Amino acid sequence: MTPAQRTTLSFLDLALIMTGVMAMIASVGDRHPAVADAFSESFGQDRAARAQQVRLKLTTLFEPQEARLTAGGRQAVAALGGKNRQAEFAIAVPVVAANRSSRLDRWELAAARTAAIMRVLAEQGVGDGAMLPDLARPGEGETAAGGTVLITIRARDTAGR
Numbered sequence: 001m002t003p004a005q006r007t008t009l010s011f012l013d014l015a016l017i018m019t020g021v022m023a024m025i026a027s028v029g030d031r032h033p034a035v036a037d038a039f040s041e042s043f044g045q046d047r048a049a050r051a052q053q054v055r056l057k058l059t060t061l062f063e064p065q066e067a068r069l070t071a072g073g074r075q076a077v078a079a080l081g082g083k084n085r086q087a088e089f090a091i092a093v094p095v096v097a098a099n100r101s102s103r104l105d106r107w108e109l110a111a112a113r114t115a116a117i118m119r120v121l122a123e124q125g126v127g128d129g130a131m132l133p134d135l136a137r138p139g140e141g142e143t144a145a146g147g148t149v150l151i152t153i154r155a156r157d158t159a160g161r
Contacts, residue, residue: 054080058096058113065102067112069120077117081124089126091117092134 001009028035061073069077080089095110104112114133121131 062113065109067104067109067116069116074120077120078124081121081126085125088130088132089121090132090134093117
C-alpha cells in the first residue's frame, strides 16, 4: 500500500467515524437529559451523587407576565436554597409565549425570572459559582397554557469535588 493510499484510507476511516458520531447525536433529538443520565449511570455514578430534580409551577412562583416572585414562590425557592447551601443549582426557566400584554418580551421575561430565582438563592447563602442558568432549552413550554409550565431546579452535592 502506497503512502497516498494509506492517507486516503485513514481519511475515509475518520470521515466514517465522524459521520457515525453525527448520526448518533442527531438521533438523540430532545432527549439530552435522558441520554446524559444513561451515560452517568454506565460509568458507575452512585445515586447519592446524582442530581435531584425539583419542579415548580410558574403560576405559583411568579406574578402573571412578570418576573416578580409571589410570597409563596419566594418561600419555595428560599427553602431549596436553605436546605442545599453546599449544592450546585441548574436553573431552567422556559421561554413561554405571552398571552397578555407585558412590559417584557418572552426572552426578557425568562431571563428576568431566572435572575429573580438566583437572587433568592444567593440570599440563602448559595454561592454565585454554584448557580448555573440553564438556557439550553429555550423552546420548552411555548404551547403550555393554564399554569402547566414548570421550572426545573437540579441540586447536586458538590462535596466530592
